[in-house]
Amino acid sequence: MNLTITGVEGQIRWAYHSAAVLRAWTVVSSDATRTLTASIVSQDTFRVSQRPLVFVAPHAKGSWTWPIEELQIQDGVLSARLGPQKE
Amino acid sequence: MGRCRTVKPETIQIPISDGDYIVVKKRLNYGESTKAKATIVKDFHADGRVTPDFEVVEIAQVLAYLVEWSLVDEHGQQIPIDTHQKRLAAINAQDTATIRELIDAVDAHVKAMDEERAAEKNVTAGETASPATSLSVV
Numbered sequence A: 001m002n003l004t005i006t007g008v009e010g011q012i013r014w015a016y017h018s019a020a021v022l023r024a025w026t027v028v029s030s031d032a033t034r035t036l037t038a039s040i041v042s043q044d045t046f047r048v049s050q051r052p053l054v055f056v057a058p059h060a061k062g063s064w065t066w067p068i069e070e071l072q073i074q075d076g077v078l079s080a081r082l083g084p085q086k087e
Numbered sequence B: 001m002g003r004c005r006t007v008k009p010e011t012i013q014i015p016i017s018d019g020d021y022i023v024v025k026k027r028l029n030y031g032e033s034t035k036a037k038a039t040i041v042k043d044f045h046a047d048g049r050v051t052p053d054f055e056v057v058e059i060a061q062v063l064a065y066l067v068e069w070s071l072v073d074e075h076g077q078q079i080p081i082d083t084h085q086k087r088l089a090a091i092n093a094q095d096t097a098t099i100r101e102l103i104d105a106v107d108a109h110v111k112a113m114d115e116e117r118a119a120e121k122n123v124t125a126g127e128t129a130s131p132a133t134s135l136s137v138v
Helices: B030-039 B060-065 B084-092 B096-128
Strands: A002-014 A017-030 A033-043 A054-059 A062-074 A077-082 B011-015 B021-025 B041-044 B050-052 B066-069
Touching (some): A017 A054, A017 A077, A033 A062, B011 B096, B021 B060, B021 B096, B030 B060, B060 B066
Antiparallel strands (some): A002 A017, A017 A033, A033 A077, A054 A062, A062 A077, B011 B021
């Protein structure tokens, strides 16, 4: 069964640096895989090329964080394979 | 092969009073360092003089280094400081003694990191320097 989470704002971070600002993101979780797709508002080309990166999605009581295992950016759209959500 | 000159985004947690802590960048990179200097300038004049921004002069270093803290609001919620604007607003909302403590803590951290780097440079220089002259046995 697929679980889909969507959000308006999100961010790709390299440690404490913002590597990309995202909007209209979707995380689809099925079995052991999680996939992120989002539009890119802005990005820092150098930071996006660094590792490790995490995807941070704010919510009413804080934020969710997922490690990024694989990342692709094409025509302003980011798609990524995410690892298990961090506490 | 040359050394990696990119500043790794590492952080250090520094305890402050009453069980609170701050998390600071271990080092600033060039961009962060330049930005920190720029924040203290309010106006550039045609004759080359600058007017400092007295609202941030004292806390510019804290603004540049601070990444996270344990400080909470009246509801016990951690005060978010994940953007420059949030950091500035949150710092301005604290009492003077707290900010003085943060300034001192960050100052001490910067001094310690400077000393650590100076020591590292000495070690590296000692390891890699070629002797000015060499002897050969004939």
